[in-house]
Amino acid sequence: MRAEILAVGSELLMPGRVETNASYLTTRLLEIGIAVGARITVADDHALLESAFRTALGRADIVFATGGLGPTEDDLTREAAARALGRGLRRDPALIDALKARFARYGRVMAPVNEKQADVIEGAVVLPNDRGTAPGQRVDVGTGALFLLPGPPSEMQPMFEEQARPWLQARAGGRVIRTHVLKIAGMSESEVEQKVAPIYKTFENPRTTILSHPGLVELYFVADGDAADTVARIEALAAPVREALGDAIFSEDGRELPEVVAALLTERRLTVSFAESCTGGLATARLTDIPGASAFLDRAFVTYSNRSKVDELGVPAELLERHGAVSEEVAREMARGARRVAGADIGAAITGIAGPDGGTAEKPVGLVWFALDGAAGERTRRVQFVGSRDRVRYQATQAVFDMIRKGLLRS
Amino acid sequence: MRAEILAVGSELLMPGRVETNASYLTTRLLEIGIAVGARITVADDHALLESAFRTALGRADIVFATGGLGPTEDDLTREAAARALGRGLRRDPALIDALKARFARYGRVMAPVNEKQADVIEGAVVLPNDRGTAPGQRVDVGTGALFLLPGPPSEMQPMFEEQARPWLQARAGGRVIRTHVLKIAGMSESEVEQKVAPIYKTFENPRTTILSHPGLVELYFVADGDAADTVARIEALAAPVREALGDAIFSEDGRELPEVVAALLTERRLTVSFAESCTGGLATARLTDIPGASAFLDRAFVTYSNRSKVDELGVPAELLERHGAVSEEVAREMARGARRVAGADIGAAITGIAGPDGGTAEKPVGLVWFALDGAAGERTRRVQFVGSRDRVRYQATQAVFDMIRKGLLRS
Numbered sequence: 001m002r003a004e005i006l007a008v009g010s011e012l013l014m015p016g017r018v019e020t021n022a023s024y025l026t027t028r029l030l031e032i033g034i035a036v037g038a039r040i041t042v043a044d045d046h047a048l049l050e051s052a053f054r055t056a057l058g059r060a061d062i063v064f065a066t067g068g069l070g071p072t073e074d075d076l077t078r079e080a081a082a083r084a085l086g087r088g089l090r091r092d093p094a095l096i097d098a099l100k101a102r103f104a105r106y107g108r109v110m111a112p113v114n115e116k117q118a119d120v121i122e123g124a125v126v127l128p129n130d131r132g133t134a135p136g137q138r139v140d141v142g143t144g145a146l147f148l149l150p151g152p153p154s155e156m157q158p159m160f161e162e163q164a165r166p167w168l169q170a171r172a173g174g175r176v177i178r179t180h181v182l183k184i185a186g187m188s189e190s191e192v193e194q195k196v197a198p199i200y201k202t203f204e205n206p207r208t209t210i211l212s213h214p215g216l217v218e219l220y221f222v223a224d225g226d227a228a229d230t231v232a233r234i235e236a237l238a239a240p241v242r243e244a245l246g247d248a249i250f251s252e253d254g255r256e257l258p259e260v261v262a263a264l265l266t267e268r269r270l271t272v273s274f275a276e277s278c279t280g281g282l283a284t285a286r287l288t289d290i291p292g293a294s295a296f297l298d299r300a301f302v303t304y305s306n307r308s309k310v311d312e313l314g315v316p317a318e319l320l321e322r323h324g325a326v327s328e329e330v331a332r333e334m335a336r337g338a339r340r341v342a343g344a345d346i347g348a349a350i351t352g353i354a355g356p357d358g359g360t361a362e363k364p365v366g367l368v369w370f371a372l373d374g375a376a377g378e379r380t381r382r383v384q385f386v387g388s389r390d391r392v393r394y395q396a397t398q399a400v401f402d403m404i405r406k407g408l409l410r411s
Numbered sequence: 412m413r414a415e416i417l418a419v420g421s422e423l424l425m426p427g428r429v430e431t432n433a434s435y436l437t438t439r440l441l442e443i444g445i446a447v448g449a450r451i452t453v454a455d456d457h458a459l460l461e462s463a464f465r466t467a468l469g470r471a472d473i474v475f476a477t478g479g480l481g482p483t484e485d486d487l488t489r490e491a492a493a494r495a496l497g498r499g500l501r502r503d504p505a506l507i508d509a510l511k512a513r514f515a516r517y518g519r520v521m522a523p524v525n526e527k528q529a530d531v532i533e534g535a536v537v538l539p540n541d542r543g544t545a546p547g548q549r550v551d552v553g554t555g556a557l558f559l560l561p562g563p564p565s566e567m568q569p570m571f572e573e574q575a576r577p578w579l580q581a582r583a584g585g586r587v588i589r590t591h592v593l594k595i596a597g598m599s600e601s602e603v604e605q606k607v608a609p610i611y612k613t614f615e616n617p618r619t620t621i622l623s624h625p626g627l628v629e630l631y632f633v634a635d636g637d638a639a640d641t642v643a644r645i646e647a648l649a650a651p652v653r654e655a656l657g658d659a660i661f662s663e664d665g666r667e668l669p670e671v672v673a674a675l676l677t678e679r680r681l682t683v684s685f686a687e688s689c690t691g692g693l694a695t696a697r698l699t700d701i702p703g704a705s706a707f708l709d710r711a712f713v714t715y716s717n718r719s720k721v722d723e724l725g726v727p728a729e730l731l732e733r734h735g736a737v738s739e740e741v742a743r744e745m746a747r748g749a750r751r752v753a754g755a756d757i758g759a760a761i762t763g764i765a766g767p768d769g770g771t772a773e774k775p776v777g778l779v780w781f782a783l784d785g786a787a788g789e790r791t792r793r794v795q796f797v798g799s800r801d802r803v804r805y806q807a808t809q810a811v812f813d814m815i816r817k818g819l820l821r822s
Contacts, residue, residue: 011620011622013437013446013447013448013450014620014622014631015434015437015438015441015590015592016434016438016622016629017434017622018429018434022452023426023427023428023429026424026426027426027427030426035424035454036424036454037424037453037454037456037459038451038452038453038454038459038463039424039451039452040449040450040451040452041433041449041450041451042448042449043446043447043448043449045448047470048448048449048470051466051469051470052449052466055462055463055466058462059458059459059462179426209422209425211422211425211428220425274713276692279696279699280695280696280698280699280700280704280708280711281687281692281693281694281695281696281699281711281713282692282696282699282700283692284691284692284696284713285690285691285692285693285695285696285804287691288690288691288692288713288715289691289693289800289801289804291766291767291768291800292768293691293715294715294716297691297713297715298715298716298718298719299712299713299714299715299716299719299722299723300691300692300712300713300715301710301711301712301713302685302692302695302699302708302710302711302712302713303710304699304704304705304708304709304710304711305705305709305710307709308709308710308753311710312710342719355702356702357702357703389700389702390700393696393700
């Protein structure tokens, strides 16, 4: 089965606006074994919307539309879908009563304009909405269906889970598409490709996709078949890939690096402290974004200036003078200082040149020195990152988390 | 003129993937006065892609497609567009030579598969690509055009700016759509709505849209007409809105709060230090993401535990015992300590309960105390935020930046 998703609403085409419903549905549908062929974001315009419905219904078995089910003049989803299907709309008296009752429950009287939300496409099944006023609709078309769901995620997601998923699952006939993701740190996309291409190229099912993000490479394995079959197929590919990549793989369960580090620290009852220069608190901020962070982090230091590295961390001033703040020697002393002052099990330091200015021929923008001290081993590392200031900073936090993770695994 | 945008690539329909080219083009096109009616993300599938081109070309004057111009079998954009237009493809010998020369420049020999990138749609204008191997194409269709642009933003954006924008601007005929955005902090969406609805409702052009984000409300004014007219129309609406909202408006030039605070500090040659508890370094990280941060930030403290607040900031232990870490008294001492220890002009403190656990009836999750000390005034503030852990943390950093900003403006 093939699906398309229409996200309806002119506001979704405003600058800076990110549409999330279509991404949500894409992931959920893939779990059931339904691939999404196209996602369309459409403005609130009669002709455009009707055309978008017509095209999607012509191409896909399953069409989802989110949004445009409200009571205002801009809410055109019902009318446009009905026209594209060549069916009429009827106003459902029972739905009007339900809407009125909902308003009454909040001590309000329903404005007549809301009656529009009781318009139902001929032959549609109404999908009740406990969380808002706009009911959804399902129209069976051939062996597939058109689903109209409300726009707010807090209403759309439960309606999908409770009223669309069971219907779809019953029709998927046991066939599923299973996606398995290996997250990899400390290697570039081409390094990963080089190691794993000889393996995955011998598999037709699962298919493999490599995605590269700042400080992270993801390997997607996508298998189809019946449920048990896909599990076995993915394992057959994952096993040799794990062997090839070793502990460069940091997660196979969706967790990101800070979550993996937080879990390792919690499990081993260890604490960490950071001394951050160029990252300016970003590593600490990302790690304390994990609930329960007080178990493994007591305090941390943003030491941006040379003077602060001396004052807060006890880095000898003469080391700073001799080697500069971005150096192995200073990184090492920063890590030691963070560990000692915080009374932590692990000290971790980051000092580099995030840019856009401040680089020299010898120490170019993107150069970062890292150091660990304590329970995750004593080590330093030098990395030359590429990219904008925020990209260098983000990649540096990924690198320090990966150092801590590997240090803990190997110690 | 009406536009549609096709983002081509199955990888864009993978879970967790965010498509950015279409958003970029939407914003740029709006600046030129071209509204985007629909954005379509399409998988690498011949039939689907051809149908998507056909539909878009049938509805819009201007169609942009990004991606699918590479050398692999999955790169179908050229073929699909040619078929939808009913035109042929010819392989351009001059382009092959240029591709070979590009490879030679990097000391490599071009693989024959790359010749595919020299396929040009009949009648198309080739758009050279200095930054990658895939050239773009422009096909004039009626009074409009189809643009094929490469997928990587680093190639797509300059190609749009240098080769598409001038062509479009020449055809916009003086009519523009001008968007002006007022960014507002410290007020909820409904507070803003209440103050400004009586004003903007009297204007038909510009139209007004209110968008709410965590810790930020945006007012969009969208005017159309000729260039000078739209400037005057926007000013006629903006003037009374400025009067109504006062210094709650923190930017009208696209800058976010950290940039505004950084500019104020730099301009006044003032330095700030943070004492962060629940935000765990996020405020410092966001402020140091601004280039040149060393001018206004020397050091900062993440003091997560009670003990660290005593050790690093000199908060009296008995205050912590008497009032708890999340209290006005402790926030005030944290701000004073950060200022004193860092030798900064301004000390700023954040202490609260980010959740999901740790709340009590008296101090529920989302409660945050803020304090300022020094050159931006001495003040404290209590805010009860709503939402998830990361949302509470983010909103808390918005709030502390806004306190500093207002403190500086009023001092």
